Amino acid sequence: MTAGIASLLSEFKLGRPVISGSGLPGSFDEKAVDCPFVFEHQGRYFMMYVGFDGIGYQTALAVSDNLTDWSFHGLILERERGSAWDSANAAGNWLLKEDRLDQPPLLKKWRGKYWMVYHSYPGEGYENGPGQIGIAWTEDDNLLQWNRSAEPVLSPFDGNGWEEGGLYKGCLIEHDDRFYLFYNAKNHRPEGQAWTEQTGLATSTDLIHWERYEGSPVLQVSGSGGWDSLFASDPFVVHDGNRWVMYYFGYNGRHAQEGIAFSDDLLHWSKHEEPIIRHGAPGELDEIHAHKPAVLLRDGVLYHYYCACRPYREGDPSNNNGEFRCITLAASESLA
Template identity: 35%
Template sequence: MDERSMDPQDTEQIDDETIAEWTAPFEDWYYYPDHVIQPEPNIKGYEDVFKTDIPTVYQIPGDETWYMSFVGFNGDGYQSFVAESDDLVNWSNPRLAFGFGPEGAFDHGGVTLGAYLYESYDIDAPRRMKRHDGSFWSLYGAYPRQGEYETRPGSEGLAKSNDGITWERAKDDPILSVHQDDCGEWEQSCIYQPWLLEHDGHYYDFYNAANGSVEKTGLATSEDLRSWDRYEDNPVVDTGPEGSFNEQFSSDPKVYWDEDHWVMFFFGVGRDGAHIMLAFSRNLHNWTVNPDPIYEAGGHPHDLDERFAHKTSLVYEPDEGIYYLFYNAVGNRGRGIGLLTSEPLPGVEYPQR
């Protein structure tokens, strides 16, 4: 039997020893000295962007270039941009990928790409986009009004692209919103960032949402990318107990298949920071959280992430045998895109504490 298709009613928790074994390969990585995308990335025509966020690295079929979509905030709201690289460290040619929606639309205040349809979700597979019905596809976070940061109530939309670079709305109403009949109490204030996964002929949307100031992670499923049904036992990743690293948030899930189990990278908020954490599952529905972060806020020796270490994008470079973990690093140099690698990169002078 394919272990990826195990019964969602199997609610057995994963034991501590197994959690420690599955976590170990992602610990003790190397902090790149600086942001790889600066808070002020100097994008032609968008020089007013002063915060960058939500990195997602991918490749396009037939193209060996690496691409990174990221969000830029200019005081009015989020827009999504894309840069390119041939070494996963030096990024250039940033340009608009997906801009504000029209006035009055659910995405007029901001669009956050990053939930792409991939050919494979294996943890060592290339993040190569997959065509479906002739197009590339992404779910995205959306905000209704400009002039603020993540204006509530956020929702999620569906976008498509012909080339994997420039995107457009594929559906004129949200795929998930707080106004839908199956919206749960835990998500009634705001819906945030999605993660799209295709498995066994079904589409999965892992997403974080808020009730008041508390964020948790839920799941919705679809057969066609356009119509979505929430999982009846949401949230699938709850917040942790008082004093934990995810006491207030369990957010921004990114899910991959790792040999015989699923691993979710997410961020927890607790203990005065945002931290990169892991949860594990055998069936995509029942998750066991490792309560100890793999990377805590303030871990970077240059304090790039002294406030927040969160919102990850994981890529494996097979020629080097190195994992690259991009993340939103918020600290003494503003809000930009940081990098951790599983091995030290040649020619890089690493900071020491």
């Protein structure tokens, strides 16, 4: 199943941020940026990403013509603009798009609208309280004005034990007239222990009503001591030839690193045993974590965006509780 993964790897790290938090007091991204999602629209490349200001998450777009230099385009999910369940946070994760890796990642419309998966936490602060997943939609070709669901479409309160602590990132795939929503979730923290995050699946025919797959979690953590022994999180699914590929990140309590898994049917997944992007050496941009993937192929080059973390240094543009957290890039060829 894991044979021939060389074409899916990105060994050359850019080594610099492509998007950083602004550090500007009161800005949506004052403290950090996170969770890249890159797509093509109207002849340009866009990145949807999340900003954190110490109060909560809000979601923005950046734009690029070369995939390495990005500029702010607009804020699309703001705090206090939704319903009660998502007024404190709104973290955009995925837009319905072309899923084949060998095709441009163009947005797709369904019933005349563009569709987004996002999630929200109920309280102010860093991921405070159990997260829930919602759906947003727009007819705005500029992608700046979005309508958000009045209620979450997936909640931990009616979920299973492995996910009852809260839901995180959603990944939305359309296949054979059915929607597949992959998402990572956590259990309740056992007394004196870290929680576990794993990846599950729900399906739908209308994007509003979802049925959990009974075989979830479809991507589970490894045994004790493994590089993904605590988290198998943030699914990013693409179709490659005759197989499905899931990029994800694993966490062992010290470092988060990027991994990859494979499936023939979107239901049953087999993980490659080793990380495909490892955390960096001391002093490097991703010294602490290299995680949260977004992948596309352009002109034969694989671009793998991810969130990089290292200890804050004097002169960094933003500081999130002693950590510098930014979005960076690795590729299958050198971008220097």
